[in-house]
Amino acid sequence: MQIEDSPIVLPDDPGFGPEVQVDYPGYRSTRWRAPDRPLVTMPEELHDLAGPVFAPDTLGERDYDLTAQHEGEPLGERIVVSGRVVDQDGRPLRGALVEVWQANAGGRYRHEVDRHPAPLDPNFSGAGRCLTDEDGRYRFVTVKPGAYPWGNHENAWRPAHIHYSIFGRLFTQRLVTQMYFPGDPLFPYDPIFNSVRDPRSRELLVARFDLETTQPDWALGFRWDIVLGRGGSATTPMEEAE
Ligand SMILES: [Fe+2]
Numbered sequence: 434m435q436i437e438d439s440p441i442v443l444p445d446d447p448g449f450g451p452e453v454q455v456d457y458p459g460y461r462s463t464r465w466r467a468p469d470r471p472l473v474t475m476p477e478e479l480h481d482l483a484g485p486v487f488a489p490d491t492l493g494e495r496d497y498d499l500t501a502q503h504e505g506e507p508l509g510e511r512i513v514v515s516g517r518v519v520d521q522d523g524r525p526l527r528g529a530l531v532e533v534w535q536a537n538a539g540g541r542y543r544h545e546v547d548r549h550p551a552p553l554d555p556n557f558s559g560a561g562r563c564l565t566d567e568d569g570r571y572r573f574v575t576v577k578p579g580a581y582p583w584g585n586h587e588n589a590w591r592p593a594h595i596h597y598s599i600f601g602r603l604f605t606q607r608l609v610t611q612m613y614f615p616g617d618p619l620f621p622y623d624p625i626f627n628s629v630r631d632p633r634s635r636e637l638l639v640a641r642f643d644l645e646t647t648q649p650d651w652a653l654g655f656r657w658d659i660v661l662g663r664g665g666s667a668t669t670p671m672e673e674a675e
Contacts, residue, residue, distance in 0.1 A: 459624030461585050475605070484604045487530045487564055497563040499533075499575035500556075507557035509538025509576030511652040514640065517569040518599060520606070521662030525569025529661075530600040532562040533573055540579030549581050574652065580619060592619035592626060599659060606661040610671050613639045614655065629670045637669050 456467035495501045500511060514533075518526045536542050536559065539551035543559055557576065565571050580590050594611040601607065613626065620626055629635045637660075646654025662668040 455628075457624060457628035459586075460628050461624075463628070479604065484602055484606065485530075485600060486602070487528060487600070489564055492562060492564060496561055497571075497573050499535075499559065499561045499573065501574070502558055502561075503556040505556040507537065507554045507576050509554075509557075509579075511574070512577050513572065513574055513646050513648060513652050513654045514595065514612070514657060515570065515572040515643075515646050515654065516640075516656050516658040518565050518571060518601070518659045518661060519569050520601070521660060521668060525565070525567070526601050526606065526661060527565055527567055527569060528602065529565040529569070529571075529606070530562060530598075531565060531571045531659075532560070532598040533575070533595050534560045535575065535578040535595045536581055538576045538579050540581035542581075547581075551579065551581070577614065577653075580617075585624060589624075590619055590622070592617040592623050597659070599661060601661045608659065608661055608669060608671055610669060611638065612657050615639055615641055631670075634670045 456463050518529045537554045537557045541549050541551040561573050563571050578593050580593055582590050593614050597610050599608045640655040640657035643654045643656035659669045
């Protein structure tokens with residue numbers, strides 16, 4: 434594995450599994466976070482234990498709209514991101530809590546440790562949430578996040594992405610991951626994206642441009658569906674958080 438040159442060179446060892454390598458050498462901090470003991474399997478009876486239930490009135494009316502949380506509108510390319518949350522059998526997950534957080538259009542987070550010299554936007558906090566409807570659908574209005582540098586290796590930049598957390602109705606239906614935008618030139622250089630080793634699984638992390646979701650004269654639309662399950666080729670891969 435070498436990380437100084439690009440594109441990054443992938444190691445031959447598939448590590449923990451074909452989908453996600455949690456101790457991926459190119460992603461430096463996974464060295465300290467990846468488990469170094471055998472994983473513990475959850476007892477079967479816990480698989481069906483009901484998880485938290487979120488009532489619609491626990492969410493604010495504008496929580497889904499990251500462009501409407503301040504007095505003015507944020508700068509950037511306005512987008513709508515929408516999709517369905519389903520289980521591994523394709524059944525919709527109703528009332529799942531979908532939370533997102535992201536950098537602003539300039540590639541900066543509103544967070545004290547983000548020292549990237551890009552402007553903060555007074556009209557953008559970068560966090561939102563919603564509950565899925567009867568058909569498992571969610572929808573966010575936001576601006577497209579910018580790429581940003583990170584200290585993983587020389588000249589390292591993250592592809593534009595939106596962080597997602599999904600609480601399903603069971604404790605085993607929990608997913609924290611990142612959604613990417615189609616055609617990003619930074620994909621080959623990003624160790625986080627490439628820590629999902631199976632190319633087809635990686636594709637599941639990339640939203641697609643969707644003309645149906647696109648709103649005339651207002652916003653581009655992207656579609657990203659999420660499969661919560663216990664693994665398998667259709668399940669949305671979980672990524673290590675940054
Ligand atoms: Fe990020």
